[in-house]
Amino acid sequence: MIKNKYIFIFITILFLFNCTTKKSSKVILQLENHHHDTVYLKELTEEPYGYIDSVIINKKGSGRWKLMPSYPAFYSVYVKNDKKQTFTLFIRPGDYIHVKAAGKNFDSLVIEGSPESEEINKLLKRRNETAKEFFAWIDSLHALSDTVAEASKKAHRYDSLISACFQRHREYSIDFLERNRYSPVAIVALQQYIGDRPVFDLRNDFDYFNRIDSILMSRDSTVEAVQFLHKQVDYFRAVRKIPDVGNKAPGLSLPDTTGKIISLESLKGKYVLLHFWASFNSASRAYHPWLKRAWWKYHWKGFDLYAVSLDRSRQAWVNAIRQDGLMGYHVSDLKMWNSIAVNQYHFTELPVNYLINPDGVIVYKSIPAEKLDEVLNKIFTQTSRP
Numbered sequence: 001m002i003k004n005k006y007i008f009i010f011i012t013i014l015f016l017f018n019c020t021t022k023k024s025s026k027v028i029l030q031l032e033n034h035h036h037d038t039v040y041l042k043e044l045t046e047e048p049y050g051y052i053d054s055v056i057i058n059k060k061g062s063g064r065w066k067l068m069p070s071y072p073a074f075y076s077v078y079v080k081n082d083k084k085q086t087f088t089l090f091i092r093p094g095d096y097i098h099v100k101a102a103g104k105n106f107d108s109l110v111i112e113g114s115p116e117s118e119e120i121n122k123l124l125k126r127r128n129e130t131a132k133e134f135f136a137w138i139d140s141l142h143a144l145s146d147t148v149a150e151a152s153k154k155a156h157r158y159d160s161l162i163s164a165c166f167q168r169h170r171e172y173s174i175d176f177l178e179r180n181r182y183s184p185v186a187i188v189a190l191q192q193y194i195g196d197r198p199v200f201d202l203r204n205d206f207d208y209f210n211r212i213d214s215i216l217m218s219r220d221s222t223v224e225a226v227q228f229l230h231k232q233v234d235y236f237r238a239v240r241k242i243p244d245v246g247n248k249a250p251g252l253s254l255p256d257t258t259g260k261i262i263s264l265e266s267l268k269g270k271y272v273l274l275h276f277w278a279s280f281n282s283a284s285r286a287y288h289p290w291l292k293r294a295w296w297k298y299h300w301k302g303f304d305l306y307a308v309s310l311d312r313s314r315q316a317w318v319n320a321i322r323q324d325g326l327m328g329y330h331v332s333d334l335k336m337w338n339s340i341a342v343n344q345y346h347f348t349e350l351p352v353n354y355l356i357n358p359d360g361v362i363v364y365k366s367i368p369a370e371k372l373d374e375v376l377n378k379i380f381t382q383t384s385r386p
Helices: 002-021 115-142 148-179 186-190 206-217 224-241 282-301 314-324 340-345 369-383
Strands: 025-031 038-043 052-056 062-067 073-079 082-091 096-102 107-112 253-255 261-263 271-277 303-309 329-331 352-356 362-365
Touching (some): 025 038, 025 082, 038 062, 052 062, 073 224, 082 115, 115 148, 115 186, 148 206, 186 224, 206 224, 271 282, 271 369, 282 369, 303 314
Parallel strands (some): 271 303, 303 329
Antiparallel strands (some): 025 062, 038 052, 038 073, 096 107, 253 261, 271 352, 352 362
16 A cells, blocks of 8 residues: 555656646737638648647637647748748747737737747748849849840849849848857758749858758757758768769779789779679679770770679679670679778669779769760770870
8 A cells, every 4th residue: 555655656746747847838829800710830840740739819819829849840820721821930848929910911920939930030021022022023034025135135134133132132141040050940041942043052052051050960959950951961961972073083992803902093094984883783794795895995095994893702703704704904892882982982773883084083974885985985086186
């Protein structure tokens, strides 16, 4: 009996502890011209069943939500059957947010109790105004009906106005990022579009994405949007490592069929096809007749082959080279997909090839078998000209 009493007390304390550690958040609405409308609060998430709640605005224009968020998150507030009437909130556990708005489209939106939500909606309002101006100039450009000469002058002017409009919003957004770099709302700025044009492009503006990711992962890693940004940045870091046309070919030094180390760099001064393959891969083997013909045709003009196998069996590798009649340099560390070559060149399928010029620069990538002769013929025709 005494034992059961202690168990009951323990469970009660545990329950009270859980209740006190999970903070409730409240959103109070005061929306003019929305009497009797149903307004939704929906978590912006990739999960299929994110949080959603609704409230019917009373005749005084009031409504409220009470929620128990486990983590900070973005929410969309919108009117039933009209998602154009919307605004965004960023709600943290324990927030008490008061929203006031006049007009059917949430005009004169005022948010108290959540500076982050205020910042989001200022940004989105500015973006919408920019988009309106942006498309007005585009419509004017499309409506030109002057003479060719006059139209050309006006088109140039409109192009300048469109670019200036976009640039003003970009500068505003850069300032927004600086002000809000410690908050997940910075992600909203990074993911903006004006029409189909991104305000920030991951390739060209990687430093912005990388900086915000580094800050937020140390402060707000439970926020889904922060996790999504981190995946984006991680993926792009990996993509940037993939060698591409115009890049210097990463170095490789691997043993040949006799165990002698052969480096890719030792072939500088020639055009080299770096070829990744495996004896067990049928697509690789189907490529080899074309490769064999190319080597015999162009080797005497300065072409060579550096073929890296992803085999595990030395015997299978050597037999395939012999059976397919391949010439050139053949190397492998016999580690299959754990090969250092995979780590250096980041490929996920076979065969893969890179054509490297005499200076060690990649000039072609993934040349189809039937195009190999055409590519090499073009190169050696040009190089043989006086």
